[in-house]
Amino acid sequence: MATKTVYHRYRPHQSPLWFLSNRRYFAFMLRELAGLFIAVYAILIAVGLFAGRFHPVLPGPNGSIDVYASMAWLLKTRGFFVFTLISLAFACYHSLTWFDLFPQVTPIQIRGWKVPNRWVFGGMVALWIGLSLALYVVLYGGKLL
């Protein structure tokens, strides 16, 4: 009976720092990291809104804790201000890189003509800025803070 010879193969392993080997790998990792900052920021804001609406009081080691007052204090700290700036930068990076990827995932066609990816990207950025301005006008009446 014929037997199959099995040769030893060298199995390479990917370095845990693979994302440093290429600019695009690094950009991808940065986008993933951006999601973490955006998630933490969104959770904090959600907790703040919940506290503002329901004013929950939690038991603490030195008496009760007013969650809303604690959140209000946190939002005024310099640390949170820096965190907000970093989150904003990451949110912008995440949004722009996603707008860049969007036309690859969902190519837009109008009567058989494929809209160029750059146009889709530009349109989404314009829409993003337009909606942000509209929200600003609704919330603040267009006045500078």
Added chain:
Amino acid sequence: MEEKLPTVMMRVSRYLPGEEKPHFQTYEVPYRRDMVVLDALNHIKEKRDPTLTFRWSCRMGICGSCGMNVNGKPVLTCESFLKDVLRREILVEPLGHFPVIKDLVVDIEDFMRKLEAVKPYLIRDQERPLGAGEYRQTQEEVDRFRQSSLCINCMICYAACPVYGEDASFLGPAAAALAYRYNVDSRDQGAGKRLPAVASATGVWECTFVGECSTACPKDVDPGAAIQRLKLLSSIEVQKRVLLPSILR
């Protein structure tokens, strides 16, 4: 009299079956502006060291055999000019993420299994009789899959994919692009049969859209985009199975 050409140094990965890990060997090769990396490897094989082993066939970017990592980047060596990759020593290694059999030859068994799993051929519920004529397609219907059908199975996208590097059970870019190619073909009715391979835990959902597969692809197949569209198509297919009775699918 033979013309004296300038030379370039090639640092080539060598591996013999049974060795613990590969080592590098450096060769001096004549340099001309019109030489590609594959020419330099063939020069080494013919003039310097006949034991050097690598795959190649067509020398014109069609067969997909000569994919290797050149200076750390997966490329077709028949399309990579020495002048474009020139540095003190040009580094040539086997395609990344694949088991190495010998020198620059990698084991492609895993890739072949994945290709087979996505059933890369037209599937019909019922064939039309020959007398009914051919399956005709409009230009728009052809355009839907043309880009994905350009894949030459060179596996460069796998070497560029860090997800495959991390988990070799991932279906991977080329196999997914082929699944997409047939799923969007108007003559095909086999999307449901490809679903187990495409939408499984090791299927397209493992892809985190790094996008390097599309950048590295020498044929502009854009497998990264094909995978994202497959995610959408397979979600629709699953929803159809859940919500619609079989007669309406």
